[in-house]
Amino acid sequence: MKKKEQKGILKRVVALLIVLLMCLVSFFGIYKRDLNGWKNVLPDYEVSKELTGSRNFSFVVDDSTEEQEIAQESSEETQETTEEAETETETEKTPETTEVPVNKEEDLNLKNYEKARTIIEQRVKEFGILDSTISLDEKTGSINVEVPNDTNSDYLVDLVTKQGKFEIVDSDTEEVLMDSSMVKSAAAFYAPDESATADSPLYNLGVTIEFNSAGEKKLNEISKTYIETTNADGEVTQKTVTIRIDGEDKRITYFAPDSNYTNLNLSLYQSVDLNDEDLFNEDYRQCLIYQTILETDKLPITYVADSSPYFESNYGRNEIIIIAIVGIVVGVVIVAAMIKKFGKKAVNVIALELGYVALLLFLIRYAGVAITLTSLLMIIFMSLINYLLTLMILNEDLFEGLKKFVINMIPLFITIIVFVFSKDINISSVGMVGFWGIVTFIFTGVFSLLLLDERNGN
Amino acid sequence: MKNRKILYVLMIIAIILGMLIVWKKGFNYSTLYSSHKRLEVAIIQDHNLNDVKQMAKESFDSDVIVRNSTLFSTSVVVDAKNMTDDQITNFFVKLNDKYGTSFDIKELKKVNILEEMNVESIYDLSDEEVNTLISQIKDKYGYEYTSEELLAQSSSLRLSDTTKVKMFNIIKSFVFPMMISLIIVLVYFAVRYRKLYKNAWILKPLKLAFEMFLNQAFIVAVIAIARIPVANYVPALLAFIWMIQLLSETFKSEEELRKVTAEKE
Numbered sequence: 001m002k003k004k005e006q007k008g009i010l011k012r013v014v015a016l017l018i019v020l021l022m023c024l025v026s027f028f029g030i031y032k033r034d035l036n037g038w039k040n041v042l043p044d045y046e047v048s049k050e051l052t053g054s055r056n057f058s059f060v061v062d063d064s065t066e067e068q069e070i071a072q073e074s075s076e077e078t079q080e081t082t083e084e085a086e087t088e089t090e091t092e093k094t095p096e097t098t099e100v101p102v103n104k105e106e107d108l109n110l111k112n113y114e115k116a117r118t119i120i121e122q123r124v125k126e127f128g129i130l131d132s133t134i135s136l137d138e139k140t141g142s143i144n145v146e147v148p149n150d151t152n153s154d155y156l157v158d159l160v161t162k163q164g165k166f167e168i169v170d171s172d173t174e175e176v177l178m179d180s181s182m183v184k185s186a187a188a189f190y191a192p193d194e195s196a197t198a199d200s201p202l203y204n205l206g207v208t209i210e211f212n213s214a215g216e217k218k219l220n221e222i223s224k225t226y227i228e229t230t231n232a233d234g235e236v237t238q239k240t241v242t243i244r245i246d247g248e249d250k251r252i253t254y255f256a257p258d259s260n261y262t263n264l265n266l267s268l269y270q271s272v273d274l275n276d277e278d279l280f281n282e283d284y285r286q287c288l289i290y291q292t293i294l295e296t297d298k299l300p301i302t303y304v305a306d307s308s309p310y311f312e313s314n315y316g317r318n319e320i321i322i323i324a325i326v327g328i329v330v331g332v333v334i335v336a337a338m339i340k341k342f343g344k345k346a347v348n349v350i351a352l353e354l355g356y357v358a359l360l361l362f363l364i365r366y367a368g369v370a371i372t373l374t375s376l377l378m379i380i381f382m383s384l385i386n387y388l389l390t391l392m393i394l395n396e397d398l399f400e401g402l403k404k405f406v407i408n409m410i411p412l413f414i415t416i417i418v419f420v421f422s423k424d425i426n427i428s429s430v431g432m433v434g435f436w437g438i439v440t441f442i443f444t445g446v447f448s449l450l451l452l453d454e455r456n457g458n
Numbered sequence: 459m460k461n462r463k464i465l466y467v468l469m470i471i472a473i474i475l476g477m478l479i480v481w482k483k484g485f486n487y488s489t490l491y492s493s494h495k496r497l498e499v500a501i502i503q504d505h506n507l508n509d510v511k512q513m514a515k516e517s518f519d520s521d522v523i524v525r526n527s528t529l530f531s532t533s534v535v536v537d538a539k540n541m542t543d544d545q546i547t548n549f550f551v552k553l554n555d556k557y558g559t560s561f562d563i564k565e566l567k568k569v570n571i572l573e574e575m576n577v578e579s580i581y582d583l584s585d586e587e588v589n590t591l592i593s594q595i596k597d598k599y600g601y602e603y604t605s606e607e608l609l610a611q612s613s614s615l616r617l618s619d620t621t622k623v624k625m626f627n628i629i630k631s632f633v634f635p636m637m638i639s640l641i642i643v644l645v646y647f648a649v650r651y652r653k654l655y656k657n658a659w660i661l662k663p664l665k666l667a668f669e670m671f672l673n674q675a676f677i678v679a680v681i682a683i684a685r686i687p688v689a690n691y692v693p694a695l696l697a698f699i700w701m702i703q704l705l706s707e708t709f710k711s712e713e714e715l716r717k718v719t720a721e722k723e
Contacts, residue, residue: 426694
């Protein structure tokens with residue numbers, strides 16, 4: 001009996017030491033020598049823009065003009081075709097240019113401003129910038145986009161200023177054969193180039209464009225016309241199409257007539273050397289931008305970038321110190337209440353709480369969960385839920401307590417898991433903290449067995 | 459039960475009142491989320507942000523927000539719901555006294571005045587035209603510029619209008635995941651608590667949905683009635699009340715189920 005009691009005490013001491021170690025590592029980090037100082041080897045917390053700082057991009061409606069070709073009928077001539085015995089009129093066109101506004105006057109209305117705002121919001125989220133605030137000036141159509149100051153923010157200008165107008169046109173006649181309305185989805189790709197070798201890993205980068213049913217039908221239709229042909233003299237001619245995005249020629253190509261097309265691989269960068277990682281990543285990012293703008297609707301209005309200053313967070317050092325002091329005071333009050341309620345067992349209950357918070361913070365660091373003010377509250381919320389679990393375990397048998405806890409928590413767990421998939425950082429960070437909080441309940445279950453169960457010596 | 463009905467009625471009255479206030483006056487947005495003025499000042503030299511905050515508070519409204527701007531903190535940005543010319547002048551006087559700078563509202567106003575007078579490029583104007591413009595500005599706006607001042611390029615000051623972020627846009631990304639989770643939770647409630655009482659499979663989820671929505675609408679109504687400034691804390695507040703209420707309803711329902719099961723046994 002005495003040996004079993006000693007074994008129980010030893011288990012508790014070991015468990016407490018493990019919790020202490022977890023707290024030290026999670027709260028203070030692990031440091032190693034780095035040049036002239038010490039460096040924490042644990043990854044830094046990902047912090048949202050509201051706590052660090054943000055880039056505030058301002059976009060205004062483009063009021064410039066552009067040259068546009070106008071088709072003018074200069075002469076008409078009638079030509080008789082003897083073989084078919086019919087008369088056809090050919091119109092010879094002479095290109096002339098005129099200055100037209102980039103945005104038509106009739107397009108500048110609230111409906112289009114709102115639509116542009118929605119599309120920009122979709123693009124920003126599709127591109128993976130979850131932490132954004134977008135506002136619209138309903139009178140002028142100007143749009144402000146506030147995003148975290150990181151590598152992604154540099155690409156925001158492209159996401160907003162590219163209209164996303166997709167066209168496949170006849171290279172000779174300029175007739176528009178397909179447009180944005182036929183695009184269903186797009187995905188960036190990189191594929192090995194034919195000339196790639198082991199020493200020179202070359203890749204082609206671009207976007208695969210999927211079409212809706214009308215688009216697929218049209219694509220297959222034009223793929224029978226725009227082909228390479230060889231006449232009786234062996235002369236090879238090609239009838240080609242030009243793929244354009246925002247009026248810029250991206251590729252001139254023709255089709256294989258026997259193929260059945262469901263998508264189109266638009267190669268934007270050829271033979272990019274993977275050894276030049278920066279260039280490769282930059283080109284791939286550009287492909288992701290095209291993916292994003294093709295995935296979303298075409299902007300009804302063209303925008304130009306106005307300014308993009310960096311603003312620090314309005315939560316200064318003083319506010320953070322105040323929050324920390326309040327947190328410590330609340331913690332001390334809770335500890336005092338625990339000592340009063342649980343007496344000797346309070347040490348074990350406190351250890352479970354501290355261990356839970358330490359492990360949760362550790363997981364948040366490693367999972368790269370963005371910390372927002374909301375998710376800071378969620379950490380406190382989950383530690384209170386953990387306290388509830390501890391109480392249930394104390395009041396009932398360990399496994400009964402766990403069972404009751406899980407049953408009572410199912411609706412909350414459902415909510416948390418749905419929140420994880422949100423594309424808004426405030427909600428997804430709550431979901432992620434909640435998710436890792438649920439995972440960390442395993443710690444409470446296991447360590448309750450060691451610290452709270454009276455029978456653990458047996 | 460009677461108390462609960464009274465509570466529901468009071469909450470519904472508050473919601474209607476809140477809707478009327480939103481319809482007539484809208485929400486009271488916090489500075490950064492409202493339509494407001496933004497003044498960017500390139501101080502360049504080392505400055506103490508707390509000092510600048512104090513100067514801004516003395517010059518503008520109390521809810522003014524002052525932050526460092528640019529990555530090397532060489533500028534400050536001041537956001538305030540209202541900025542009159544006198545307030546800006548007062549702020550510049552304080553900055554000039556403290557940091558020996560020479561900020562002048564004339565410099566700030568120059569760009570807006572030239573825009574209003576449809577001057578696309580001051581550099582394209584002849585000397586005579588510039589002189590005419592100077593006298594026109596003096597007559598219309600009361601500011602006296604020299605031709606050098608008009609021609610000088612300045613990037614140290616900028617005043618712009620910043621538009622509000624609508625309440626709907628603040629909470630809309632939060633509404634969709636809440637609806638999805640609520641649908642799943644309602645199905646769970648329908649299955650789990652179907653034996654609590656007659657038709658509990660439909661009544662229990664309906665009651666839960668009604669109470670959840672009522673609570674959320676009530677909180678938004680209180681924010682509108684009490685004129686609490688709307689900011690990014692709103693989704694967080696709604697989400698936490700949502701989760702706490704969900705927990706409370708589950709605990710209550712589990713207790714009811716335990717009693718019903720015990721009675722049957």
